[in-house]
Amino acid sequence: MNDKAQTIAAIKNYISRMPSLPIAWSKIQEISKNPRATPADLNQVISLDPVLMGRVMKLINSAYYGLNTQITSLVRAIIMLGVNTVKNLALSTAVLGGLSNKSNFQALNNDGFWRHSLCVGVAAKLIAIKRRRDPKQLEEYFVSGLLHDIGKIPLNNKLSTEYVQALALTDKEHLPLYITEERTMEVNHCEVGRLIVNNWNLGVAMEDVVFFHHFLDSYPGENRDVLLTVAAANYFANAYQIGFSGDRYPESLPPSVYEELKITRDYFDEVESKVNGEIEKAKIFLQVAHQ
Amino acid sequence: MAIRVTFWGVRGSIPTPGPTTVRYGGNTACLELRFGAQEKLIIIDAGSGIRELAGEILKKDLKKGPIDTKIFLTHTHWDHIMGFPFFTPIYMKGAKLEVYGPVSFEDEGLDSVVGGQLQYRYFPVNMGQLEADIQYIRLMELTKDLGDGIRMTTKYLNHPITVLGYRFEYQGKIFCTAYDHEPYRNIFDVPKDDPSYVEAAVTEGAQAAKEENEKVQEFFRGADLLVHDTQYTQKEYEAGKRGWGHSSFEWAIKSAHKAGVKRLILFHHDPDRSDDKLEELYGGYLAKIKGKTKMVVALAKEGETIEV
Numbered sequence: 111m112n113d114k115a116q117t118i119a120a121i122k123n124y125i126s127r128m129p130s131l132p133i134a135w136s137k138i139q140e141i142s143k144n145p146r147a148t149p150a151d152l153n154q155v156i157s158l159d160p161v162l163m164g165r166v167m168k169l170i171n172s173a174y175y176g177l178n179t180q181i182t183s184l185v186r187a188i189i190m191l192g193v194n195t196v197k198n199l200a201l202s203t204a205v206l207g208g209l210s211n212k213s214n215f216q217a218l219n220n221d222g223f224w225r226h227s228l229c230v231g232v233a234a235k236l237i238a239i240k241r242r243r244d245p246k247q248l249e250e251y252f253v254s255g256l257l258h259d260i261g262k263i264p265l266n267n268k269l270s271t272e273y274v275q276a277l278a279l280t281d282k283e284h285l286p287l288y289i290t291e292e293r294t295m296e297v298n299h300c301e302v303g304r305l306i307v308n309n310w311n312l313g314v315a316m317e318d319v320v321f322f323h324h325f326l327d328s329y330p331g332e333n334r335d336v337l338l339t340v341a342a343a344n345y346f347a348n349a350y351q352i353g354f355s356g357d358r359y360p361e362s363l364p365p366s367v368y369e370e371l372k373i374t375r376d377y378f379d380e381v382e383s384k385v386n387g388e389i390e391k392a393k394i395f396l397q398v399a400h401q
Numbered sequence: 402m403a404i405r406v407t408f409w410g411v412r413g414s415i416p417t418p419g420p421t422t423v424r425y426g427g428n429t430a431c432l433e434l435r436f437g438a439q440e441k442l443i444i445i446d447a448g449s450g451i452r453e454l455a456g457e458i459l460k461k462d463l464k465k466g467p468i469d470t471k472i473f474l475t476h477t478h479w480d481h482i483m484g485f486p487f488f489t490p491i492y493m494k495g496a497k498l499e500v501y502g503p504v505s506f507e508d509e510g511l512d513s514v515v516g517g518q519l520q521y522r523y524f525p526v527n528m529g530q531l532e533a534d535i536q537y538i539r540l541m542e543l544t545k546d547l548g549d550g551i552r553m554t555t556k557y558l559n560h561p562i563t564v565l566g567y568r569f570e571y572q573g574k575i576f577c578t579a580y581d582h583e584p585y586r587n588i589f590d591v592p593k594d595d596p597s598y599v600e601a602a603v604t605e606g607a608q609a610a611k612e613e614n615e616k617v618q619e620f621f622r623g624a625d626l627l628v629h630d631t632q633y634t635q636k637e638y639e640a641g642k643r644g645w646g647h648s649s650f651e652w653a654i655k656s657a658h659k660a661g662v663k664r665l666i667l668f669h670h671d672p673d674r675s676d677d678k679l680e681e682l683y684g685g686y687l688a689k690i691k692g693k694t695k696m697v698v699a700l701a702k703e704g705e706t707i708e709v
Contacts, residue, residue, distance in 0.1 A: 149588040150597035174506065175557075176541030185602050186609040189585055194561060198506050235601070245604050 114296040121264045121302055125309050128263065134159035137396050142201045149188050156184055156200050158392050160227045160256045161263065167253070168310035169199045180313050183249040217273040218266045218356055223259070225353025225389055231256035232388045233343035234336075236381050237373060243335070254319040255340045257312075259355050261303030261320065269295055277356050284359045288324045300324055326364065338367050346378045352385060402708045403572040405440075406626060407433040410450020411701035413581075413632045413647070413669035414480050421675035426703020428453070429480040430580070430669065432628070436571050441549055444472045445567060445578060447515070450703065451484035459489060467495035468533075471547070473540075474502030475580060476564040477514045485515055486524050496533035501540045503563040511537040540565055556620040558582035559613070560646035566620060574709045577621040577662075580630035580669050583646045584656075585613040614656070622660040625709040628701065629653040631667040634682060650686055658694045664709070668701040 137155045141147040156162050163184070170187045171180055181187050188196050234255030235248050243251070266273045272294045279290035288298040303320035315333040319340045322329040326341055345363040347353060368374060410428035417427040429448030435441065442462065444454065462468055468490040475481055490496040502511055509517070512528075515537065519528040542565075544554045554568040560581045568577045589606035591598050621627050632647035650667060657665040670679060683700050690698065 148591070148597045150591070150599055150602060153589070153599075153602060169506075174541075176543065177557075178542060183605060183609070185589060185605045189588060189606055189609045190557070190559075190613055191563075192559070192561060193588070195506050195563070202506075239601075245601070246608055248601055249605060 117269070117295060117297055118305070120268055121297070122305060122309075124264045124268045125306050128161060128306070134162055134396060138162065138200050142197050147193075147197075149193050152193055152196060152200070153184050153188060154392070154395055156196075157231075157252070157256070158228060158396065159224075160260050162200060163253060164257055164260065164306065164310045164312060166196065166199050167312055170196075171311050171313075182253065182313060182316070183246075184253075185249060216266075217270065217277045218262060218354070222354035223262070223266075226347050226355035227256050227259060227353070228389055228392060229347040229352040229385050230258055230340060230343045232385045233346050233381050234340045236384060237339050237342060237371065237377075238336075240373070240377070241339075241371065247336075250315060251336055251339055254316055254336050255343050257303075257307070257316060258319055258323050258340050258344060259299060259303070260306050261299035261301065262355060264302055264306075265291065265295065265297075265299055280356070280359055286324065286359060286361050287356045298324075324361070326367065334370075338371055342367055342371060342373065346381060350378065350382055352382075352389070403437065403574040404569065404576050404626070405435040405706060405708045406576060406628075407435075407454075407706040408450075408666075408701050408703055409433060409454040410446070410448040410484070411668055411670055411703050412448075412480075412672060413630075414672045416449045416483075417672045421677070424676040424702070425670060425679055425700060426450075428703055429483065430475070431484060432578070433457075434569065434576065436549065436551055436569075439549070441551070442470045443547075443551075443569070444470060446475055446481045447472055447483075447485040447488060448481050449484045449487075452487040455487065455489040467497065468493060469497040471499045471501060473553075473565075473567055474500065474511075474515070475567070475578060476503060476560060476562055477505075477508075477511070478560075478562065478581065481581075482515050482518065486519050486526070491531045491533045491535060492526075494532040498533055498535045499538060500535060501538045503541070503557075503565045504539050505562040511539050554620070556617065558617065559585050561644075564646075566617070568620060568624070575624045575626075576709060577624040577627045578629075579617065579621055579627060579653075580648075581632075581646050582617070582630045582648055583644070584648060584652050585610040585617075586643070588644075618656050618660040621657065621662060624657075624660070624662045626664045626666065626707060627657050627662045628666045628668045629657060630669045632669050632671045637671075650682065654686060654690060654694075654696075654698060658690075658696050662696055664697040664699070664707070666699055666701045666707070670701070 134155050141151050141155055156166050231252045235252040238248055238251040276290040276294040280287050288300060291298040300321050304317055307317045307320050315336055318331050318333045319337050322337055323341050323344060329337060342363055348357050348360040410431040411426050412429050416429055428450035430446040431448045431450030431454055432445040433454050434443040500515060504511055508514060516528045518524060519526055521527060540555055542555055542557055547553050550571060552570040555565040558564040558566050564581055566579045587606035587610045589602040630648045631650045631653045633642050633649050635649040635651040638649045679700055
């Protein structure tokens with residue numbers, strides 16, 4: 111086995127037991143024990159953790175239920191399967207973990223990564239609302255944004271030394287992270303993200319967003335709208351420095367994306383306060399658990 | 402006759418013997434289905450009504466050879482499985498039983514959930530002492546050929562645990578069950594000033610609930626006979642029974658009519674509902690729908706047989 115194949119094998123092994131972010135851990139525990147927790151509470155706590163969201167979606171779409179159609183919306187899942195079932199799904203899969211327990215070698219930290227993921231999810235949904243996309247699809251925009259960088263979790267945790275080097279290289283050479291990932295580890299977070307999305311069985315649209323969000327030009331498929339929206343939201347999160355996902359020198363968004371989405375850069379100013387408001391609300395919601 | 406359905410238990414929640422339920426019956430859910438001239442037997446649910454059905458089977462079927470049948474459970478709430486230990490074929494060597502049903506997430510297998518009633522703390526006979534060859538098979542949503550020209554389709558319904566509705570098609574006739582079932586509803590729809598109000602979830606929830614209800618209607622579309630949950634009146638439902646997993650008479654009648662059902666049986670009677678009260682309600686509903694639908698509507702009655 112060559113180096114890259116070995117790296118991929120180690121990452122695949124990690125993905126099969128990947129923990130969720132500690133950010134939502136205590137809240138999901140609290141909600142599961144509280145018989146008065148509302149459907150909205152449940153929806154919110156799962157929506158705030160990319161790993162938990164992915165895992166719950168995986169279970170819902172697994173052979174366990176044998177549903178005929180793919181469910182990409184948590185709201186629908188809660189209505190179909192009921193609050194109790196989804197609570198149990200979430201609790202059973204919310205294994206406490208985090209981006210890394212080796213704090214000395216930590217390239218990304220939980221809070222920064224979480225803020226970035228949530229920011230991209232919320233911004234993608236806001237852009238979709240502005241562009242009057244079908245209300246039924248809004249959740250898919252959110253989830254795709256929330257999960258777009260999921261591939262960074264195994265890299266940061268499994269190859270933590272190399273990941274610190276990859277981040278240092280972005281600073282040194284002013285390069286986007288996905289390029290320095292390839293240089294230091296022969297694999298980028300888009301490829302790793304695709305492994306996760308496949309493992310979780312989250313469908314083609316999600317897979318395309320995760321795999322192509324830095325490779326818009328070479329995208330041949332049908333999920334262009336959600337892909338470009340998430341790419342724009344990702345650019346916004348990096349440019350406005352909301353959260354931190356390792357990309358201090360991201361490539362700028364091609365002008366054609368603004369044209370195709372029919373948005374301007376000014377729109378990001380409008381989005382900024384809304385996104386920050388949503389993140390603060392989420393933060394307060396999650397902190398209630400500690401009181 | 403293509404399918405003959407006999408009701409051995411029609412009551413919801415708990416058996417209700419006594420003078421006020423003697424006409425419609427106090428046993429919990431159990432239906433006997435007989436298919437075609439060979440009278441092939443399929444049982445739905447193992448509520449307390451299955452005890453008397455067992456007696457009937459021994460009288461009628463045993464002379465044709467060892468008992469060989471399938472029991473389809475709609476779900477594993479107690480009122481739908483409590484008769485299982487009293488279903489005498491489970492004690493008979495040579496009997497072959499297949500028990501099908503859904504299992505809720507993270508629950509034990511169907512064998513523990515159903516057969517687990519047979520342990521000394523609850524019952525004098527242990528599961529290991531059963532002589533029959535019993536297989537437990539977990540079901541999901543599917544269409545299955547049961548042989549002899551019987552086609553079965555299952556559909557998830559809305560109840561606090563996983564429930565399946567059953568649709569049987571045989572010789573051009575359709576028989577369906579839709580219990581225990583509450584209409585899907587938009588549980589995200591809270592007042593705007595409620596702290597948990599999220600506009601996008603409210604919009605999406607409304608759409609999802611509507612579509613899921615349409616899917617249930619499609620599931621029993623065109624049924625010659627539909628047995629539907631009608632535990633509550635609409636007034637009772639709205640006054641505090643939301644989320645309990647049961648339908649109102651009003652909902653069942655409306656959705657069955659919309660789906661072109663030919664005969665609707667009102668089923669899973671509330672344990673507090675006396676015979677007199679049932680008939681009074683039934684009379685009221687009949688008067689309301691008179692001339693508005695071709696659908697025949699009747700109350701489920703223990704011991705009654707319907708052929709389609």
